[in-house]
Amino acid sequence: MSRGRPRNFSRDEALASAMQLFWDKGYDNTSLSDLTRVMGLNPPSLYAAFGSKAQLFIEAVDLYGRTDGAGIWDELETVPTAKAAVHDLLRRTAENFTRRGAPRGCMVVLSAPQMAGGDPEVCDALKLRRLEKQAALERRFERAADEGDLPAGVDCAAIAAYVASLQHGMSIGARDGATRETLLAIADCAAAGWDAMIAAIARPH
């Protein structure tokens, strides 16, 4: 069925290696020679299998979202209340961002600067993924409002932006050396203020 000479490397393993490297060093600071060395193949094989550095990166981000980055969001829909879901999300974030042997913080937040002059294909892919998670938060809160878990008329977009900001900031903190305990304390801070925050936001001003 498959014609031609077979490749003598595992595409999945090579992609996993590239993901680790991009996550650790970021998009710009990862060179083709870094990639070919870690992935164990030569440039023509890399380009034949993945197209370009940018496309390889985007595949790596998708892999990250399905593997290392997935656990954070696993229980957003299943934890019964919005408050508990946010507390769970942020605690999982704290633990995920401080795992031994893995780069600290979120690849989607850290690995490419969202600046003018960067590769738009790469920046837009990351921005899209950040906004998708924020939209997932917003939908979760709207569902909670429908269920009576949150008061009707609560500004779901605002609290989603609040939670997303806090979670994104934890990536910076993790890279700057914050301990797991400190990040867990941040999660607890958010949970501790949650009910009062909801009550104040829901109340017409």
Add this chain to the structure above:
Amino acid sequence: MSRGRPRNFSRDEALASAMQLFWDKGYDNTSLSDLTRVMGLNPPSLYAAFGSKAQLFIEAVDLYGRTDGAGIWDELETVPTAKAAVHDLLRRTAENFTRRGAPRGCMVVLSAPQMAGGDPEVCDALKLRRLEKQAALERRFERAADEGDLPAGVDCAAIAAYVASLQHGMSIGARDGATRETLLAIADCAAAGWDAMIAAIARPH
């Protein structure tokens, strides 16, 4: 007194131009040719005046801290209560991050990825400035505890990390296109939950 041929450009104006460019495009995405074009001088003049790209960047960050970035932190010590100071800080952040004609978000958070493989001189300078602001928050809360504004025994480091995370995340949000209203809503969320958060954190568990 000053020997030699005088320079025919303003060092301050050139530095201000470099700051704008670094803030907009980030450290890696800003090239020497970008800089010399915007600053209106040739490479030898740039190197004679600023030493290197990294040193120029660090001077630009310091300028940012004294100018565009300063307003955010101006009233941290003067606003009377910790709660009001945080609310003021975050509202100033929201406004500062969405000014017309200026890059969105904080130069100290966004302009260089805190990744392995980056210029350590640059990364460390930015990390130091982030941690200094977080330390300033922590000291402000300790002062509040001394004054009785916050309960004794409150975990000042934890709430400083919480506020810093939220503020850092707002830089990501601003770059991703969040409106001023959305960022102000984040500030209001934090303020709304503040008292309950403090009460919960202070209480021995």
Add this chain to the structure above:
DNA sequence: TCCTTTTTGTATCGATCAATACATAAATCG
């Protein structure tokens, strides 16, 4: 005026970047 000092503009340095040309090797197909 001549010497020293510093800046200027031009032209370019070696290194590294992402990406390929090319010939060879290894598989299937007929």
Add this chain to the structure above:
DNA sequence: CGATTTATGTATTGATCGATACAAAAAGGA
């Protein structure tokens, strides 16, 4: 087998990176 297809390894491409060599220009000091 020979023909086709695909992957591989070596070597290299043009572009761009940050940083300089060099000589002319413009100032002060003696």
